[in-house]
Ligand code: C2E
Ligand code: MG
């Protein structure tokens with residue numbers, strides 16, 4: 024139904040949009056048609072010049088023959104006559120010598136016209152048919168010629184010129200209509216255009232009827248259909264996307280109540296000790312049909328649906344359970360949780376965290392909140408965020424800038440607030456060893472972090488040489504698939520073993536680490552040297 028509406032609207036809109044263009048092209052065609060008529064008459068006048076400028080003033084056999092030849096060679100010409108200084112036709116191509124006086128009115132018109140040419144439309148007395156005459160006069164010789172034209176010839180010329188616009192028209196010679204074309208009796212007129220010749224007593228009137236308008240719409244239907252098809256496709260695509268989004272949104276709501284969301288933890292390793300300093304809590308969605316759905320898809324969706332608060336609650340509940348489960352071996356380790364920008368700006372995160380810390384004493388010392396500046400904060404948003412940061416700090420929570428160096432997670436964020444930890448994004452790690460510019464960039468970041476009294480964690484370590492190079496640069500805390508992918512809470516046990524190094528890290532990594540081990544005095548996030 025909507026698609027039908029789109030098609031109808033497209034066709035109407037196209038017609039409306041093209042209508043002024045058609046009107047213009049109609050006016051243009053009208054002018055062109057009149058010009059082509061004038062050019063036709065002018066050509067006839069040129070061909071007659073030898074007869075009226077020559078010395079011959081009689082109607083001898085050769086004169087009549089040459090007149091007949093001219094009749095044959097001029098299109099639409101039926102007869103040619105020659106008239107003398109007294110404006111009396113003395114010789115005609117059909118009848119030979121004749122004596123017909125031109126009317127005084129015609130004489131005046133010929134003498135007063137700039138080009139000494141004119142037209143007349145009369146009704147022949149004998150045949151009762153209309154006769155269209157073209158007259159040319161030569162003021163030097165005082166003589167002239169007249170040409171009997173088929174009245175239809177002019178209409179035919181105009182019709183050819185107006186073929187494209189398909190409008191009805193009427194041609195008038197000295198105010199008398201030659202014949203009206205394409206204008207049915209009683210047809211409803213939409214508009215009409217009048218074109219008057221400056222050279223001949225000719226007027227061309229174009230008529231636009233409702234029928235014209237309809238045939239115009241039919242002619243340009245394809246443009247409307249094309250537009251309609253394009254818009255329909257766009258509509259179907261958008262609708263499909265919306266439905267998909269809605270069904271995903273619906274699924275996410277169900278996922279929360281069905282417990283399909285769970286938390287994984289990725290250890291953050293201090294490569295100096297081989298111990299896990301902390302763990303990043305990462306939310307997972309195991310969809311019953313679609314399998315694992317990445318947080319990069321469902322977190323933005325949850326933000327749109329205003330579901331970030333329940334999601335953060337799920338993470339916090341799981342973290343609290345984990346802390347309880349490993350309370351004896353947890354030591355000074357911490358858990359970092361990701362906080363969405365939406366949660367800070369649309370909700371009172373600080374109030375929520377204060378309540379949690381009140382309910383679970385000591386929780387504040389175990390948490391690190393990771394914040395990413397995915398989009399530039401407006402000044403008002405930045406002030407609101409800073410207010411939240413201050414209140415979170417007051418609760419004893421520590422704050423980290425996540426994905427530093429990507430998107431907007433950059434210097435402006437650091438300039439505006441004192442964070443505790445800088446998490447260098449994995450894009451800076453991936454190219455280490457291959458891209459020469461990365462090392463100085465990383466060194467600048469490290470220096471900046473030291474100057475701002477921030478600890479550093481490097482993310483996305485996948486290869487031993489990346490760990491080695493970062494370690495050489497002074498970064499001790501690292502997180503990445505080289506050590507382990509994010510795992511379920513139950514699989515974290517080995518990471519709480521204080522002598523775990525050899526159990527968990529591969530021999531290769533450990534030997535590489537020991538090669539580059541540095542004795543650093545820097546204080547870590549939880550005092551162990553990050
Ligand atoms: P993030 O906070 O930067 O998390 C690190 C991401 O890097 C995780 O992806 C992790 O699995 C991945 N990763 C860790 N080591 C490596 C590695 O060596 N190589 C590569 N290629 N990737 C590595 P994940 O779990 O898909 O999370 C993506 C993002 O989704 C997170 O980026 C975070 O911004 C967001 N996110 C995840 N869980 C939560 C959550 O509970 N709350 C909020 N607000 N955001 C979350
Ligand atoms: Mg993170």
Ligand code: MG
Nearest residue numbers: 425426446482
């Ligand atoms: Mg990150």
